[in-house]
Amino acid sequence: MRKLISAIIVFSLFGSSCQFSEEKVKPVKTLEAEQMLVKLKKIPVYGFMFGHHDDPVYGIGWDGDEERSDVKSVCGDYPAVMSFDLGRMEINGDKTLDNVSLDRIRKEVIEQYNRGGMSSFSWHVDNPSTRKDSWDVSDSTVVKSVLPGGNNHAKFIGWLDKLAEYMNSITLEDGTKIPVIFRPWHEHTGSWFWWGQNLCSTEEYKALWRMTYDRLQEKGVTQLLYAYSPGSEPKDSTAYLERYPGDDIIDLIGVDIYQFDKDNYVNDMEKSLDIMTQVSKAHDKVMAVTETGYEAIPDSLWWTETLLPIVEKYPVSYVLVWRNARERENHYYAPYPGQVSEKDFVKFYDSPRTLFSKDMNNIK
Known part of the structure; x- marks a missing residue:
């Protein structure tokens, strides 16, 4: 029981493959998904969970080792949240776009x-029109093309069915489906993905979400918690919710923000977390920093002097930093042994506000 906090700061928690109907599917969740959602809502009473993308599958100077993690090598513990991307599995x-096997x-x-602990999936799905990656924004009609009546609709339904089959294969020995956070169509307030702000209308974006949700529900994928995660572009709650697909779909609201210079990062984080706190209370949703980080972490005190002072002020369930690439030099967001911020990360780990894997079974 490493961090059951002595001085707890309590926050108020806030038909067929080619047919599509505007009628909303009644939300269905497994018991395990409901339990995970309850736990997520409790987390801010204890602190916030730390997360890392692709944490146990590769890192700086290694690839594919069992029971290894750059985070664990530094602090002796796994992250409380791990995320993985399913892009290109379709x-x-x-295997995925990062050359990690689905198995x-x-x-x-x-x-x-x-x-x-908990896991989250993003999906950098390929551009179905151009057959290039999700960053190909050469065609502004792609979202429309995958909706009912579009020339890529049948193909895309097939991709969703592959996704559903994989999601339903992640089970315990007794067949219990493991609940995960699913975060598709992220950073839509920018225009660097084919589903981004300037690549589709508000109605088309919402329809993409609705179609995704309805198809997965139809295929029995009821163990997911769905996350909506814009970038830092929204200036207020109205802008944040402009393309929000609906309370009946979304369980968790988030934001993706990276540091390029400290002042802008702090300002963007404060603004976004203020907005999300308002939305979280109004819509009774869990909130998280779904992607963040400072590439190569050149600031030796970044964890305790930049990230922690911001996040600990808000009812955040988790903060997740991006991956430690093994194939790209200096593309990493968590420390590894010998990295300049290693000692500060240990202090971050020891903070009563941060939660890692060993803390999670103490939160009921």
């Missing part, structure tokens, strides 16, 4: 669940 069938991801999600 094409490759057995390995399944194994890690199961192990993380058994430790008491």
